[in-house]
Amino acid sequence: MLPDFTNINYLQHGNALQQAAFYVLKQSKILYHLEPFKPVLCGTLPINIFIEGSSDLDIICEVQDFDNLNEVLEANFKTFPGFSITIKPVHSTPSLICGFHVDNFLIEVFAQPIPVNQQAAYKHMLIEHYLLNTHGEQFREKIVELKKQGYKTEPAFAKLLNLKGEPYSALLELANEYLKQQLAG
Template sequence: MDNFSRTFEDIAYLASGNERQKDAFAVLTKGQVMERLKDFDPLLVGTVPLGIDVEGSDLDIICSCGDNKTFQEVLVSNFSACRLFRIWNTVIGSAETVLANFFLEGWEIEIFGQKKPSREQNGYRHMIVEHRLLVRYGQSLKDQVIALKEKGIKTEPAFAMVLNLKGDPYQALLKLDL
């Protein structure tokens, strides 16, 4: 594991981040969200850890669940009392996936579970590639991605547009994960 991925193993880094990161840390900690999911190797991924979130960005947590039924039971027992709680099953990239969505203290939270190890899931892999790109290209890349996101463009397509990556932006970013 490299230094880039170690950065995101524990959400404690959020406590010294920007204001939204500090707020996300407080909400996740107070709600014991990561603690309640500890048996499923939860990782916060997406725009908030990278500091490229915009108003309305949610908190995305990926989990590794060997048994979807048990994972669903844990989600229901721990989060069903949260505002607008929903849970459903779907298939993403040929993998059975459990999704839960709810609101906690003003933040929308989406929990995503697959049988694949958390660090091998695309959400984590995308975030690591995006982090490396932000470190390499700095504030200019960050500003351009945020500007596109503020116009409603999703994160991976925004990176692909700024970097002039061809084809499917999700796959193009994964190809940079060498």
């Protein structure tokens, strides 16, 4: 069964970093302000492979009107340290990327005109969650160690799993197969 990452309440019962992230997200009302854009916290923190100081809180959103999202972000977060917004194509899909700091966390809002459950970041997180649960705690520890050595998340998984080809694409293929099985079963 697929985990429900759409509600961050699970972070309250996680490790100290997950609990700190929960507090920051609640206190800053980031998800509240982004609610019209269906925000989902993705990346390494929800699946417990977050590396303090080198990972950020990735919030993906679905957006149809970039100007509207831009206004919401500027109205609510422009005064936060490091605030920036860029709109550019990512893999030929128009994308908005906004970054800023809240307490000790770098927040990155990533929005595309694609439902969040179909975005690559969400699919990567689901397959990584599945692989971590399937391969156990030693596997998770090895992923964390590779990340501490400078590996990005997907290349770390690809290395340990001996995946061929470009790591992001290879994991996305695994995710698509996993999701097909989940929907079929």
